[in-house]
Amino acid sequence: MRSPRALIVGMGIGGLATAMRLHEIGWEPVIVERAEQRRPAGYFIGLFETGRATAQRMGVLDAIGNRAGADSITYDVERSGKRRPGLGYGDLPGDPRLILRGDIEAALHDVVAPRTEIRYATTPVALDEAPDGVDVTLRTTGGAAAGTTETTETTERFDLVVGADGLRSTVRRLAFGPDARFMRPLNHIIGATILKEPVPGFRPHDGIVLAEPGRSAWTFPFTDHNPGLLFSYRTDDEDAQFRRPPIESLRRAFGPEPTGPVLEHLLEQFEQADDHLFDSVHQVEMESWHTDRVVLLGDSAWCLTLYSGMGASTALAGADLLGTLLQRNGDGIPRALREWQQRLSPFMAAQQRSGRTQGLTMFVPQNRKDKALRTIMQSLVSRPLGKRVMTALAARQFKEKSVDIAAV
Numbered sequence: 001m002r003s004p005r006a007l008i009v010g011m012g013i014g015g016l017a018t019a020m021r022l023h024e025i026g027w028e029p030v031i032v033e034r035a036e037q038r039r040p041a042g043y044f045i046g047l048f049e050t051g052r053a054t055a056q057r058m059g060v061l062d063a064i065g066n067r068a069g070a071d072s073i074t075y076d077v078e079r080s081g082k083r084r085p086g087l088g089y090g091d092l093p094g095d096p097r098l099i100l101r102g103d104i105e106a107a108l109h110d111v112v113a114p115r116t117e118i119r120y121a122t123t124p125v126a127l128d129e130a131p132d133g134v135d136v137t138l139r140t141t142g143g144a145a146a147g148t149t150e151t152t153e154t155t156e157r158f159d160l161v162v163g164a165d166g167l168r169s170t171v172r173r174l175a176f177g178p179d180a181r182f183m184r185p186l187n188h189i190i191g192a193t194i195l196k197e198p199v200p201g202f203r204p205h206d207g208i209v210l211a212e213p214g215r216s217a218w219t220f221p222f223t224d225h226n227p228g229l230l231f232s233y234r235t236d237d238e239d240a241q242f243r244r245p246p247i248e249s250l251r252r253a254f255g256p257e258p259t260g261p262v263l264e265h266l267l268e269q270f271e272q273a274d275d276h277l278f279d280s281v282h283q284v285e286m287e288s289w290h291t292d293r294v295v296l297l298g299d300s301a302w303c304l305t306l307y308s309g310m311g312a313s314t315a316l317a318g319a320d321l322l323g324t325l326l327q328r329n330g331d332g333i334p335r336a337l338r339e340w341q342q343r344l345s346p347f348m349a350a351q352q353r354s355g356r357t358q359g360l361t362m363f364v365p366q367n368r369k370d371k372a373l374r375t376i377m378q379s380l381v382s383r384p385l386g387k388r389v390m391t392a393l394a395a396r397q398f399k400e401k402s403v404d405i406a407a408v
């Protein structure tokens with residue numbers, strides 16, 4: 001009997017985790033990735049228990065590691081340079097592991113790459129689904145990574161197609177419809193990178209939060225790596241943000257007041273970075289993430305956004321559960337996909353709700369009232385007793401980030 005073949009589109013956390021689980025249950029996964037090579041380590045990630053439990057079960061938790069520093073302090077700072085100890089990401093209930101996106105991808109890639117066919121510079125351009133398989137036309141763009149100088153197209157049959165190709169998913173567009181039907185804008189822009197130079201006057205392993213109504217800058221410290229930087233701001237005109245260089249949009253969003261030393265340093269570091277992310281923030285909302293033989297997973301299906309802090313965890317959990325249910329259902333692929341969605345949908349809806357309310361406000365105070373509340377809270381947590389009380393109060397909100405949703 002031949003092994004079922006799955007095409008996995010996208011080699012992020014979702015795609016790699018799916019490839020790992022499908023191989024474990026006896027499938028033959030093939031990964032196609034649009035980029036010509038693996039991505040750099042990327043930005044900061046907090047991995048909560050939902051993701052940790054899955055990674056543990058998949059045997060990759062130790063390889064993912066933890067870059068949280070024991071004596072790290074996160075400061076709430078003003079433009080003037082005034083600072084007070086506050087709450088950093090690592091202080092959140094649920095004790096998230098503080099890592100880079102690339103730490104999870106590398107841990108998975110080490111297991112997956114030796115036993116999986118990976119085609120770079122390759123993307124699907126057409127899907128034709130039949131009851132017993134999907135014919136996929138794949139386009140490989142010529143170049144060194146593809147091992148060919150010409151752009152080629154081939155059509156191949158797969159038993160299942162998994163779209164793990166992120167927020168602006170091609171598989172979603174081909175199988176379900178245009179982006180605008182499913183992408184819900186949160187009217188915020190993010191700019192993320194890694195700092196080359198720590199902020200003068202702060203220890204490299206300390207964090208910084210500069211939060212003002214409608215805009216914020218965070219740094220995320222690591223023990224053994226330069227800190228991550230995240231700018232976030234609200235806008236009513238997303239398109240305009242992309243008509244000029246990202247640094248110009250950032251400077252406008254944080255103007256017109258003088259930047260002050262800390263913000264100026266962060267803006268300069270963003271401008272000088274070799275690699276950065278500058279993008280609008282959207283959730284993805286769909287009634288169904290699958291047909292009978294095409295399924296979306298991770299950001300392409302339920303993008304929770306960075307404000308939920310659960311995108312990486314749920315990409316892992318979604319892949320793990322998909323493997324389990326495909327194995328249990330044998331030939332019944334559509335049944336497995338239905339069970340999978342039923343199990344995950346309520347959880348993702350709850351994560352989306354909290355992501356666009358408490359999560360968003362935690363990263364970016366939306367108005368003066370949020371900012372004032374934040375200031376009161378920061379002053380409370382600057383005392384050990386206050387910090388314990390606030391953490392205990394927040395624990396209820398964060399409980400849902402500890403559910404092992406893939407456990408069966």
Ligand SMILES: Cc1cc2nc3c(=O)[nH]c(=O)nc-3n(C[C@H](O)[C@H](O)[C@H](O)COP(=O)(O)OP(=O)(O)OC[C@H]3O[C@@H](n4cnc5c(N)ncnc54)[C@H](O)[C@@H]3O)c2cc1C
Binds near residue numbers: 032165309315
């Ligand atoms: C700044 C930032 C901070 C974040 N912080 C957190 C956090 O603290 N905690 C957390 O859990 N999550 C966080 N997230 C979310 C998390 O990074 C994602 O949810 C997670 O990485 C899962 O992504 P994915 O695999 O679904 O998609 P992606 O990471 O987007 O990967 C998609 C892959 O598909 C490829 N691709 C795209 N189109 C095609 C195509 N047509 N053909 C072939 N390949 C294609 C891309 O090149 C990419 O490799 C954060 C996200 C951002 C942006």
